Amino acid sequence: MSKAIIEVRIPTILRPYTKNEKAVSAYGSSLSELISDLDAKFPGLGERLLENGELRRFINIYINDEDVRFMGGLSATLKAGDSVTILPAVAGGCN
Amino acid sequence: MTLRILQSHVDAIVAQSIAEYPDECCGVILGPIGSDKPIRHKPMINAAASPTFYEFDSKDLLNLYREIDDLDEEIVVVYHSHTETQAYPSRTDIAYASEPGAHYVLVSTRKEIAPENEFRSYRIIDGVVTEEPVQIISEF
Numbered sequence: 001m002s003k004a005i006i007e008v009r010i011p012t013i014l015r016p017y018t019k020n021e022k023a024v025s026a027y028g029s030s031l032s033e034l035i036s037d038l039d040a041k042f043p044g045l046g047e048r049l050l051e052n053g054e055l056r057r058f059i060n061i062y063i064n065d066e067d068v069r070f071m072g073g074l075s076a077t078l079k080a081g082d083s084v085t086i087l088p089a090v091a092g093g094c095n
Numbered sequence: 096m097t098l099r100i101l102q103s104h105v106d107a108i109v110a111q112s113i114a115e116y117p118d119e120c121c122g123v124i125l126g127p128i129g130s131d132k133p134i135r136h137k138p139m140i141n142a143a144a145s146p147t148f149y150e151f152d153s154k155d156l157l158n159l160y161r162e163i164d165d166l167d168e169e170i171v172v173v174y175h176s177h178t179e180t181q182a183y184p185s186r187t188d189i190a191y192a193s194e195p196g197a198h199y200v201l202v203s204t205r206k207e208i209a210p211e212n213e214f215r216s217y218r219i220i221d222g223v224v225t226e227e228p229v230q231i232i233s234e235f
Contacts, residue, residue, distance in 0.1 A: 011160075012194065012195070012196065013193045013194070013195060058190070058193070060153050062153075062157050065154075065157065067153045067154070067157075069153075085157060085160070087156055087157065087160055088191075088194075089150060089151070089153075089156070089191060090121070090123075090150070090151040090156060090173060090193075090194075091143075091148070091149060091150035091151070091187075091191045092148070092149060092175060092184070092185065092187050092188035092192070093143075093145070093147050093148035093149060093185060093187045093188070094146075094147050094148075094177045094178065094179070094180045094185050094187075095147055095148075095185055095186070095187055
């Protein structure tokens with residue numbers, strides 16, 4: 001199966017990795033493959049998304065309209081034409 | 096850097112923090128990209144519904160970013176309340192802060208201090224917290 005080309009929207013805080021591009025293209029038939037390809041193209045980006053091989057708690061990733069946490073996380077599948085959005089969580093607290 | 100903010104927005108945020116007590120409340124004020132003017136107040140639901148933590152619902156977050164993208168707006172102010180502690184960013188707040196261009200506003204509902212003294216604004220960039228003056232105005 002040929003790998004799907006995916007448009008990935010990058011949040012402001014991660015744009016230093018993408019030369020300030022708001023959207024980039026990468027390949028992958030799963031989210032895990034996509035992140036590997038992103039990290040190969042934009043070194044260091046992968047580490048901002050993953051920690052010990054898992055998605056970071058404070059980063060949200062969506063495939064089209066769906067949070068990947070509800071789609072199998074890193075094993076979520078991608079097909080040509082899908083759009084991936086990365087957003088930092090807006091969160092905090094008193095502790 | 097000074098946060099210039101409308102009196103009506105300050106009043107609405109303080110009222111929200113009291114209404115949602117004992118949970119933390121949260122929201123944003125949006126403005127045209129690059130303007131540094133918080134114009135459009137949008138209270139958000141605290142998906143954590145907790146007195147010690149707040150988090151925008153992940154779907155609400157996606158919808159918010161899509162909306163501001165369409166309208167050429169950005170998040171000028173991100174605010175939340177602390178229910179029993181001072182209006183100063185916690186370690187959690189600092190760890191999660193991810194909008195280097197935004198004013199991070201903290202309002203405290205702790206009872207021993209008047210709300211007007213506990214509406215404070217900060218920049219949080221790369222883990223460094225800098226408090227900034229708040230200038231409350233009646234219009235832009």
